[in-house]
Amino acid sequence: MDRTRRAEQVIARSTVVVGYHRYLELIADLTDGKKIIGSGMTREVVRCRAAIERALQGEEVSLVSSGDPGVYGMAGLTIELAAEIAPELSIEFVPGVSAANAAAGRLGxxxxxDYAVISLSDLLVPWEMIQRRLEAVAAADMVTALYNPRSKKRVQQLETAVAIFRRHRPESTPVGIGTAVGTPDETICLSNLGRLLAEEVNMRSIVIVGNSQTRIDRQWLVTPRGYRL
Incomplete structure (x- = not known):
């Protein structure tokens, strides 16, 4: 799992660590002897409130998020709840390694x-809005990283996304898939837009759809920047 040195230092000096169970397991080497507060999916507000409450009791608290806390993470919720509950609370936001950048590094x-990052999860954003964003970036020939692409119950979103991209790009457009990047379960796959729906893709995957310039060079996915050779 990719971690920044600053994030490790902040967690190490904390007395309480709050987070989603899976993420706490990934940083178990940093949390020995600390008070651990964990919960499951869809409990983000509960975790954030717990972190604020412990901080108000005088504890130094780390609220752990996946990837970068400001990219589909807990930073925004923390700002909103702290403004409501404890506007005087001292908060530090520690940048991490976003899932898109971690996957990109393994893919090449x-x-x-220019690239876009779009989540296909419609739990918090209306699906109609997500589709408009997909149409816009597909038409703009932007490389696009797709978060939360597919789950066991939610398959139509990725199918629709692929259909949108295929209206603007050929099926041969290179695609990279990084799943559980940085963990023992990591898998890396190079494919293309035409084969994407047949590949193994789940909620732990990041799908990167190339633009008209993206190519596969040996085992690497690359979008040339245009430097003079």
Whole structure:
């Protein structure tokens, strides 16, 4: 699992660590002897409130998020709840390694030019809005990283996303899939837009759809920046 040195230092000096169970397991080497508060999916507000409450009791608290806390993470919720509950609370936001950048690093260099990041989860954003965003970036020829692409119960979203991209890009467009990047379960796959729906993709995957310049060079996915050779 990719972690920044600053994040490790902040967690190490904390007395309480709050987070989603899976993420707490990934940093178990940093939390020995600390008070651990964990919960499951869809309990983000509960975790955030628990972190604020312990901080108000004088504890130094780390609220752990996946990837970067400001990219589909807990930073925004923390700001909102702290403003409501404890506006005087001192908060530090520690940047991490976003899932898109972690996957890109294992795939090669697909994000060398302008790119977009879009989550296909419609739990918090209306699906109609997500589709409009997909149409816009597909038409703009932007490399696109797709978060939360597919789950056991939610398959139509990725199918629709692929259909949108295929209206603007050929089926041969290179695609990279990084699943559980940085963990023992990591898998890396190079494919293309035409084969994407047949590949193994789940909620732990990041799908990177290339643009008209993206290519596969040996085992690497690369979007040339255009430097003079």
């Amino acid at each position: 260099a697909p994000l060398m030019l």
